[in-house]
Every structure is written in C-alpha cells, then in structure tokens.
Amino acid sequence: MPASKKKLSLVADGRIWISTAEGKLVGKGRIELLEKIKQYGSIRQAAMAMEMSYRQAWQLIDDMNTKAQTPLVISTRGGKGGGKATVTEKGEQYITLFNSFNKKFQQLLAQQTQHFIF
Amino acid sequence: MPASKKKLSLVADGRIWISTAEGKLVGKGRIELLEKIKQYGSIRQAAMAMEMSYRQAWQLIDDMNTKAQTPLVISTRGGKGGGKATVTEKGEQYITLFNSFNKKFQQLLAQQTQHFIF
DNA sequence: TTTCGTTATACCTGTTGAGGTATAACGAAA
DNA sequence: TTTCGTTATACCTCAACAGGTATAACGAAA
Numbered sequence: 587m588p589a590s591k592k593k594l595s596l597v598a599d600g601r602i603w604i605s606t607a608e609g610k611l612v613g614k615g616r617i618e619l620l621e622k623i624k625q626y627g628s629i630r631q632a633a634m635a636m637e638m639s640y641r642q643a644w645q646l647i648d649d650m651n652t653k654a655q656t657p658l659v660i661s662t663r664g665g666k667g668g669g670k671a672t673v674t675e676k677g678e679q680y681i682t683l684f685n686s687f688n689k690k691f692q693q694l695l696a697q698q699t700q701h702f703i704f
Numbered sequence: 705m706p707a708s709k710k711k712l713s714l715v716a717d718g719r720i721w722i723s724t725a726e727g728k729l730v731g732k733g734r735i736e737l738l739e740k741i742k743q744y745g746s747i748r749q750a751a752m753a754m755e756m757s758y759r760q761a762w763q764l765i766d767d768m769n770t771k772a773q774t775p776l777v778i779s780t781r782g783g784k785g786g787g788k789a790t791v792t793e794k795g796e797q798y799i800t801l802f803n804s805f806n807k808k809f810q811q812l813l814a815q816q817t818q819h820f821i822f
Numbered sequence: 823t824t825t826c827g828t829t830a831t832a833c834c835t836g837t838t839g840a841g842g843t844a845t846a847a848c849g850a851a852a
Numbered sequence: 853t854t855t856c857g858t859t860a861t862a863c864c865t866c867a868a869c870a871g872g873t874a875t876a877a878c879g880a881a882a
Binding site for chain 4: 838851
C-alpha cells in the first residue's frame with residue numbers, strides 16, 4: 587500500500603458539557619479543575635497543576651458560581667497560608683454527575699468508532 | 705419562588721464529529737452542507753441556503769476532500785449554469801454514517817438530561 | 823466570440839478573545 | 853504591626869481567526 591493511500595482510520599470524537607439557560611456550566615476542564623481544588627484546597631495550586639494561569643482558573647470558577655444557584659467553590663483570602671478554596675457539596679455533586687455522563691459518552695464513542703471500520 | 709431563585713434547569717449538551725488522524729473530517733455543519741449540495745447541485749446555492757459565505761463553504765469542502773482519501777464533493781466550472789457540484793458516493797456514505805452516530809448521541813443527551821432532574 | 827453564473831483563489835482588515843502582567847485586598851500568625 | 857501566600861480584579865497587548873471583497877478561470881450555449 588503506497589503511503590499516499592495509507593488506510594484512513596476514522597474516529598468518533600466529541601465533547602460534552604452540562605448547560606443551564608445561561609450556557610455552559612461544567613465540562614471536562616472545569617470538572618478537572620474542581621477535582622484539583624478539592625485535592626489542593628487552593629485555586630492557585632490547582633491552576634498550576636493544570637498548567638493554567640490563575641486568572642483563567644479564577645474566571646472559570648467565577649463563571650460556575652454565577653451560573654449555578656449554589657457556589658461550587660467557596661474561597662477565602664488572608665490568614666494562614668494566605669487563603670484557601672474548598673469544593674462545596676454541590677460542587678461534588680456536579681463532579682459525580684458529569685463523570686457518570688462522560689463515562690457513558692466515552693462508551694458511545696468507542697462503540698461508534700468500531701462501526702467505522704469498513 | 706423568587707425570580708432570583710428560579711429553578712435551575714440542567715441540560716446535557718455536546719458536539720460530535722468524525723475525525724481522521726489529520727483532525728476533524730465531518731460534523732453537523734459539514735454534513736448539512738453536503739446535504740444542501742446534494743439538494744441544489746451547487747456550492748453557491750448550498751452556501752446561501754445555510755446563510756454561509758461561498759468562501760467558507762468552499763473551504764469546508766476543500767478540507768473534507770483533502771482529509772478523506774476520496775473526494776466527497778466533485779465540482780466543475782464553466783458551461784451551462786456556470787458550473788455544478790455533486791456529492792459522491794463516498795460523501796453519501798459519510799452522511800449516513802454521521803446521521804446514525806448523531807441519532808444515538810441525541811438519544812444519550814436526552815436520556816442524561818432526564819437524570820439531571822433532581 | 824460574447825455572455826453568463828459558477829468555481830477557485832488571493833488578499834486585506836477588523837475584532838475578539840486568550841493570556842500575561844501588575845497590583846490591591848485580606849487576615850492569621852509570629 | 854510586619855510578614856506571607858493567597859484571593860480578587862483591573863488593564864493591556866498581540867496574534868489568530870472569521871469574514872468580506874475582489875478577481876481570475878472556466879466552458880457550454882447563444
């Protein structure tokens with residue numbers, strides 16, 4: 587088989603998220619951010635772990651807290667350690683909800699990709 | 705219920721496409737474009753029907769034809785009517801393939817959205 | 823050989839949004 | 853009251869991209 591006619595492999599791909607009427611609430615990146623905040627207790631450290639600027643992380647959190655009725659992340663500044671951030675119970679719920687949704691989606695992608703093999 | 709606490713309705717949302725190693729091959733918009741070309745036999749008229757510039761439509765088609773081994777659209781210029789465009793058999797196959805994939809995806813979204821009602 | 827509507831392609835420009843930098847605010851602990 | 857690391861927020865800039873405009877190429881029909 588010549589290089590110019592190398593077999594074309596097709597892959598089912600996509601992205602998912604959970605929306606409110608105001609638009610996107612949580613997707614893969616935001617959920618990962620929540621998980622890192624839960625792990626480190628700090629927005630800054632979570633951002634660093636994801637190789638994302640603090641500014642960007644903060645904006646994502648602010649957007650989530652604005653769109654959801656209940657804050658998903660609560661943060662305080664000053665004091666020991668300079669400040670901290672914690673994921674609320676509601677935030678945990680979204681993590682669980684999205685991961686379950688995403689698992690089913692990944693299964694669909696894998697299944698469909700199989701169908702693309704002629 | 706005060707307006708500030710209006711019930712938050714969550715929706716499972718997302719986008720899907722079929723990729724090659726070179727990246728995105730076809731998604732919702734491109735498939736719709738193929739269908740319009742099939743309908744009108746003209747890139748320009750298909751673009752107009754989708755309220756898209758000819759330029760953009762042409763770029764999408766060129767990208768599809770480049771990434772797929774076989775052209776999905778064949779076009780000729782000059783002659784009666786100024787030129788024309790037809791969707792190839794391969795193009796038709798992608799329309800069918802994607803629409804089937806998309807149907808299952810839409811079912812997943814609907815099903816998941818049900819789960820979001822607490 | 824002129825007309826016509828389309829395909830094909832080059833070029834230019836404004837915008838928007840991603841991202842960095844800078845700095846104020848904060849409060850517990852020392 | 854000083855220190856410290858974080859949260860919170862303003863500001864600026866540059867590149868990438870979307871999108872329009874312009875124009876060449878084309879060939880059947882009149």
